[in-house]
Each structure stands twice: as C-alpha cells, then as structure tokens.
Amino acid sequence: MFRSHRDFAAVLVPSRPLPGATALLVALLAIACTRAENAQSDASAQSAAERDPDCTPLERPSPNAPDQQPAFPAQTRACEAASNVAFEVVVLAQGLEHPWAVEALPDGDLLVTERPGRMRLVTASGDLGEPIAGLPTVDARGQGGLLDVALSPDFETDRTIYWSYAEPRDGGNGTAVARGVLSPDRRRVEQVRVIFRAMPTYDGTMHYGSRLAFAPDGMLFVTLGERSDTRMRRHAQQLDSHLGTIVRITPDGSAPPDNPFVGRENALPEIWTYGHRNIQAAAFDSDGRLWVVEHGTRGGDELNLIERGANYGWPVVAYGVEYSGQPIRGAMTQREGDEYEQPVYYWDPVIAPSGAQFYSGDAFPEWRGSLFVGSLRDQRLVRLELDDGRVTGEEHLLLDRRQRVRDVRQGPDGALYLVTDRDEGELWKIVPQSGGAGNGTP
C-alpha cells in the first residue's frame, strides 16, 4: 500500500519534455504526492498502543537505532500477544556441538546437524545415534560448517535428504547444497551429489545463509548470505552473483525455466529474489507463500514475504545501524521512487533470527497459524501472529532457559522441536503440559 503513492508519482514523471504549463502542473502534483507520503509517515510514527486501546506493546530493551521510523503502522513493535498456553519442555538430547538444524522424519525420529560436520539420527525417545557416514567435508570455521537439512517431499518413498553446508574450495569456500539417499539402516547417505554451488567463491567465514525450504510444487528454495564483509555487500544487488539472494531450483539443482531472470543477460538463472543480507530462517505458510527472517545490522532484523523477482534492498535500503553505531553508509530505510520491497516487520533491537516454522498441528490449537522464529541473541523463541500480511501480535517464550535457539520445526506429532546453539547444545521437544500429543518423556 505504501508503494502506491510512489507508483503514482512515477507515472507522473514524463519521459519526454512537456509544454511549460503542463510541466508546472506535473511538478505541483508530484509535490502533493510527496506531502501525502510524508503525512502517512507521520501517521506511522504513532505507536501501536495509540492506534489500538487493547494493545500493550511487547516490552523490549531500547532500540538500537532510535531515530528510524517505520514505513507503515505495525511494521515494528507489535502488540504483545500472550497466548497463555501451558506447555512443557522435554530435553530430548544433550551434548550436541553447535546443532544448526532439526528435521523430523515421518516416523517421529529426528535428523540433527552439528555445525562441525556431523549429522545424527535421534530417536523419538531421545536416543542419540552415531554420526551418519558419507557426508562431504565442510569448512567449519566461523559461521560455516554443516548447516540445514531438509527431507525430500517424497521422502517416504525415495529416502532422499538435502543439506546445505560451507564447502571448502580452491581460494576460499561457498555455500553448497547436496543430496543423498539415507540407507535403510539410516547409518549412511549414499548416491551423494552436490546439486548447487553458490558463486562466487569467497575467502571468508561468515554469512552463508542457508535454510532449505521445499515449495508445495516441489521446487527447492535456498537462502544465501552476502558473506558479510563490507566490500561483498554490493553482491546482494548484483544478479550475476548468488550472494545475498534466494535461489529456486529443481530437486536436481537446475534452474526452472519460469524463474524470473532466466534468459536475462548477466543474470544467474537460479535467482528468485535479491537484496538480502543473511537469511537463516525460511518457512512456507498454509497458503503456500514463502516467508523469511533475515539478519540485519543492529536494529534491522527483517521479516519478509517473498515475491518472485523482487529486490529486498540490502545494502541500499535497510533498517538499523552498523555494529559500530554509525549509519549504514549509502543506505536509507525508504527510497523515493524505488522498487525495493519493505520488510513486513522489523525488530529494533534485533533478535538475531534463525529457524522458522508456521505452526499447523493439533497439539497446540491456540498456536495454529503462528510463525515461530528462533532467537540467538535474545535466547528465546519468538511467536508472531499474522493477519492479512501484517504482524498483529508478538510473544516471546522460553526466556528462562537462556539458550540461543538455532532452529525450530514441527514434528508429525504436532510437537515443536528446537535445537540450541552452544558447545553442548540441546534438542528440545515442546509438548502440552498435560495430555495431548507426544506426552512421553525419555
């Protein structure tokens, strides 16, 4: 909606010279449009509580970037949405070294990745298996290593799994996606093949992305980081680089012919969207729409609804400030006459988001439709309520546990499964406090 004024203004700017009087009229109209836009941004400065008397904004520390203003109401600091759901946390496994992903198998057992390069099976009752053999070597320095895992949409018949990782390469490393078939005894992966390599290779240890999410039509989306260093940021705006993009590939790794930049000169055909910083959280909602949660700089973590071919702004349009506290050089929160997508929501202060899941199970009817997001920095689980493409409520859970939440996934039993990021990380199962699904404790 906030873009419509700009679209109107863009239409008013002629591409060829106009007679004097007409030009003056156009100029006056353009000023009127800008005024309307400014008035709207004044309205958006109004707090959620002022707009809605039933709203208590969620209590948060002071913002990282106190001077920035949202582009529209409800883009930040949503109303507190206390669900008062009674649940308990079952610690299913401990001693996992920096686990990065958890994925439930159809029978309720779980696959867990550990960033140094191991993937393990954990049974539904919490028995921790030996590392699964057959995975390629990873570059586990910094933020790199073995990252996400996802099941093939036909896992029950093809036993195929997909995983992302920092791949060591000549001259550096890069995010790669491989797939393999889990052996019948689930002790190894076979027929391993790398299906995608993010290019270019870079000699760094940060911002690899990379969540894997299968769309309802079977296409695989992979989120990728821009490798963090200031000189690499421009890659997020370049279509000849995978860095700072989301790619959409077939299960074999090829670019589908209906991708938005197929056939465009100097554009990589796998790219679906660009202008991203570092995305470690991605989930499809019940309508088949892809949402991602993106690491920003201080004061700029973003929730984005992914639209085919769109530019999400980084590093020229962004909320937040540098880690030093200085403004992001060359960036604005909004830009006149542009075609950059605004985030649906942003966090200031940041939460450092990793892992996302739209809840659809029976164990917690009150949470159906909620988007759960792991928080590393704030060490908690964030729950968002959404309505009509906007965030209408936010709740923070598991604060007392004081652990960095790296991933959150729903199991076939309707329980939520989380892994926590530390040297001796844990696998948690969230179940209703009494009765309900998956009540067993190991």
Ligand SMILES: [Ca+2]
């Ligand atoms: Ca996953």
Ligand SMILES: [Ca+2]
């Ligand atoms: Ca953005």
